[in-house]
Amino acid sequence: IAGITQAPTSQILAAGRRMTLRCTQDMRHNAMYWYRQDLGLGLRLIHYSNTAGTTGKGEVPDGYSVSRANTDDFPLTLASAVPSQTSVYFCASSRTSGGTDTQYFGPGTRLTVL
Amino acid sequence: GQNIDQPTEMTATEGAIVQINCTYQTSGFNGLFWYQQHAGEAPTFLSYNVLDGLEEKGRFSSFLSRSKGYSYLLLKELQMKDSASYLCAAEDSNYQLIWGAGTKLIIKP
Numbered sequence: 001i002a003g004i005t006q007a008p009t010s011q012i013l014a015a016g017r018r019m020t021l022r023c024t025q026d027m028r029h030n031a032m033y034w035y036r037q038d039l040g041l042g043l044r045l046i047h048y049s050n051t052a053g054t055t056g057k058g059e060v061p062d063g064y065s066v067s068r069a070n071t072d073d074f075p076l077t078l079a080s081a082v083p084s085q086t087s088v089y090f091c092a093s094s095r096t097s098g099g100t101d102t103q104y105f106g107p108g109t110r111l112t113v114l
Numbered sequence: 115g116q117n118i119d120q121p122t123e124m125t126a127t128e129g130a131i132v133q134i135n136c137t138y139q140t141s142g143f144n145g146l147f148w149y150q151q152h153a154g155e156a157p158t159f160l161s162y163n164v165l166d167g168l169e170e171k172g173r174f175s176s177f178l179s180r181s182k183g184y185s186y187l188l189l190k191e192l193q194m195k196d197s198a199s200y201l202c203a204a205e206d207s208n209y210q211l212i213w214g215a216g217t218k219l220i221i222k223p
Binding site: 041042043044048058097100102107 | 118145155158214216
């Protein structure tokens with residue numbers, strides 16, 4: 001079934017640990033995105049990639065890094081987790097990076113940093 | 115700065131009509147999206163407006179006024195399954211989506 005998968009579904013992490021959230025899509029979409037969603041706030045863009053091999057910073061990039069080695073995968077890495085990174089993380093993709101193209105979301109990863 | 119405003123919570127009755135408003139201020143504007151998000155799930159696309167006017171799609175309609183920086187989502191014949199959060203997002207000049215915090219819609223029988 002076409003779509004976006006994310007792993008893990010949830011994770012509890014000790015502060016200071018390194019963590020990579022995985023995201024894979026099989027729709028051959030060019031653009032991919034990482035958002036965090038916190039209670040009372042809108043989705044905030046962390047990083048994005050308009051096409052394989054390129055990445056860009058969103059609204060809240062500090063403490064996070066991404067890579068886009070191929071079309072399908074867009075992992076998000078927390079180099080040294082802090083409690084303020086406790087959030088629900090959504091990966092999304094769209095056919096292209098602008099205009100009318102809809103963003104499709106993965107099921108999310110619920111991350112707790114203690 | 116860029117900002118999206120929408121009510122935090124609304125309550126409506128099954129079978130009724132509800133209108134969820136959204137106002138936006140962005141650096142440039144390339145369109146307005148509405149998404150639905152059930153509790154614990156991912157957002158799913160509902161509608162997109164780029165020109166002024168009303169777009170109708172079954173029980174759901176979305177309206178845009180570019181001059182007023184205003185949109186609304188109209189839900190008719192409400193069903194219990196419409197209980198969800200409704201997210202408004204404006205696309206800025208860089209084609210990035212600026213998201214509102216969402217409106218939690220509670221449907222009562």
